[in-house]
Amino acid sequence: MDVSGLPGFYAIAAADPGRLALIDADGSHTSYGDLLARVNQVSHGLRARGLGTGDVVAGVLPNGIDAVVMLMATGQIGLYHVPVNWHLTASEVAYILDDCDAKVVVTGPGRAVPGAEIGTEGLAEGQPVDAPGERTSGAVMWYTSGTTGFPKGVQRPLPGAEPEAIVPLYAWFLGEVVDLRPGAEVHLVTSPMYHSSPCAHTQFALHLGHTLVLTPKFEPENILELIERHRVSNAMMVPTMFHRMLRLPEDVRAKYDVSSLRQVIHTAAACPVAVKRQIMDWWGPVLYEYYGSTESAIAFAVKPHEWLAKPGTVGRPAPTFEAKIVDEAGMELPPGEPGMIYVKSSTNSFEYRKDPAKTAASMLGEWYSPGDIGFLDADGYLFLCDRRTDLIVSGGVNIYPAEIEAALLEHPAVADVAVIGVPDEEWGHNVVALVQPAEGVVPGPELTAELLEHCGPRIARFKQPKVVEYRSWLPRTPTGKLSRSKVRADYLGPNTSSSL
Template identity: 80%
Template sequence: MADISGLPGFYRIAEADPGRRAVVDTDGTVTTYGELLATVNRVSHGLRERGLGRGDVVAGVLPNGVDAVVMLMATGQIGLYYVPINWHLTAAEIDYIVTDCDAGLVVADPSHAVEGALGGVAELAEGQPETAPDDRSSGAVMWYTSGTTGFPKGVQRPLSDSTPEETVPLYTWFLGEVCDLRPGDGVHLVTSPMYHSSPCAHTMFALHLGHTLVIASKFEPETVLELIDRYRVTNAMMVPTMFHRLLRLPEEVRGRYDVSSLQQVIHTAAACPVAVKKAIMDWWGPVLYEYYGSTESTIAFAVKPGEWLERPGTVGRPAPTFQARILDEDGKELPPGEPGMIYVASNLGGFEYRKDPAKTAASMRGEWYAPGDIGYLDEDGYLFLCDRRTDLIVSGGVNIYPAEIEAALLEHPAVADVAVIGVPDEEWGHTVVALVQPSPGTRPSREELLEHLGPRLARFKHPRVVEFRDELPRTPTGKLSRSRVRQEYLAR
């Protein structure tokens, strides 16, 4: 392969080394950098032909695969916002996001029926030239994330007037500082759905670093080991649930696969138990890199393997360009070792929730953003998390918001009141539990309520446990006391 270490990102790498392997798709099909760039350029022209210009929005309901990659890179060079949508959502949930983001165009895989959507990228690319579009400028991904209201909001960042070649080097430098990822002949394994922010971002930046993408359609422990072995994977992004499942494989299965090629396995999205992380590094070596942040803050804290082994349990120190503070409820800064609300700030650029200035303002204290978690800094500035925000459930590395589930259950006539909580689970992080107070004179069943949720919420949001209560605790003002619900449930 050619030396691409000095080239500023995917588009220039593809021009300089078109035969370089870019993508190994879920079915094993290989796409080169030159072939990928040709399709990306054709789709960029196709988007413009349909009247989409700088600042407009394109949404994609696409499973992991080369089409999802094409949409990221095509919108990324013509100043568009791209909204990747979770294909597991119901039609109503998808429609809400499409409407809220004002998508000028929706591209969906033919297996996912989305009204008014184009069936894949081929329709956009048809008849278009393979040359680079004129007036190129950097686009941005606008990920949708739910808030405590249960309604997803787009996290929107200002667009740059610069070309990708002018903006990408800053971000590849940042990723190198945090994760030791460098331009070259690396191989990145995509293990998670690309509609999530971290897997999506790592997919893009693997290409900007000249790496090969090996895409798994979904996470299966032995399949992932086989792909690491076969393609000599050097880096991947995972969540702690995956580590749980990998460690549960029998020793003889683990021993079949050579994982010595791994150099960086980055994990985020949920707290990883110390014993689990140590067990993975005993198996794979000191290759686990961790960062903590959110869709809004991006990577705010990071820790490399050696640092973590010296301070087990930390999620790291502030990443480059970031500052951190721990404040009490009155906004007073707390000393090392004392838990409080985490606030971060960075000069990398801010964000806003699309069409929701009130929500944007509520998440900030001046220039400081609160991810909503409680933690403390040690004397050396390393962050230790104490708890997630009170209401958030993190299951399998995915954020689940109780208010959304509660609102859907309250639509059932037999539900008078409901509290949804997350209960600690060794494998998934949290299990979703719904405690239901039936309406007088009714006796709903668990099956009936889950059937009711079917068209309203994606299955990963459905409670695994449904229990019934005569009454749910409330505060003196009448507000549901979820903390008391949780305490009483766990005490039992």
């Protein structure tokens, strides 16, 4: 059935109930009609617990049908839905649940979350399968990673309209930035849905009538097998996934047909130019990139052929967004000059839940900064340098760790790398590279000399590491972001200042 004229999941499911909505990690299939029936039951169940517009529901859930049901149920009855990272400690989970004032918490089997429902069955039991009355759009409230202080909920105002009134705007936006369209497409969920981008793409895949293929975690060869088996047409990934894909032996890579891919959207971290080129050499020009944050949403975007013309860019401002680069005094900088990135949009506003001071500190008037340093070229394309908090100043010169990491990752002996600045009395900071060798590679002085020689033609001498050390692993989040703050703390000891 052609769903291009239907405004989102609820309307599509009612009009085409036999359409395949979801293939879970265990291989089970759920139709749009069956998914909508469960979503409606849970919506009624939440209201039966006394929840009303603006209340909060939390899910401490792995990728699976329950996580999808909670997302779509809260989305039609005006609730805030808080997806909680189930990798957190019990005390960290408890902090988020208390801070967000969750009135109902749903978790999975075997997870000890005091007071939580196990799965959605209890909420759905005995409830009608028809749509609830007085439907109004909810919103997802993600908690930021909390790299500085406790995590905070990013809370947006509720739209105050039923989903069918607002979904077309978001569908248009996604079509503009990443060429996603309604139809018989297949979306592969590769990352935990408690993160903002995987969660948002899950929701909008259903609003576009696509079929979801869920994975519990990222395993490179398994991802290739799923792409071939289900003829996956679009997915969201992060650069570290590309790097792991490229580490597969050539004969393994050649076993799988990935010709069905049309959009592989990546975000969350800077992607080394060499890595992105190699993936497009393998998969074709299908990599779409966007840059933003949980707070700013998609602020910049670049399509494959644009990127090939301007390698390294994360794109131009997305529709409705404006951007500027400012210096430390708040003055706007000209093209080519690095500074703090600020964005604003007439369609995007937020506040940090219960923290007006943090909200105000992140703003410059109407402008918000994701905390990154970058520059705009003469054509308005943004190029990232690094996080402000990760900037290394050595001998009075700014050095961006991401640039050094990208150079080292081009070497086949490097599986992963983190570059940090270590305090030095003479220079202010020295550049230190912590390298995870590829499997079978023996670390030592010979490898160090080889890596430094490799850096020679790629980065200026003053940027090259003064020290190279080796690690068996490096801390990354489940979506692939390198935790440089943890790397620094582990390297420098427990009394490390967060400003280092």
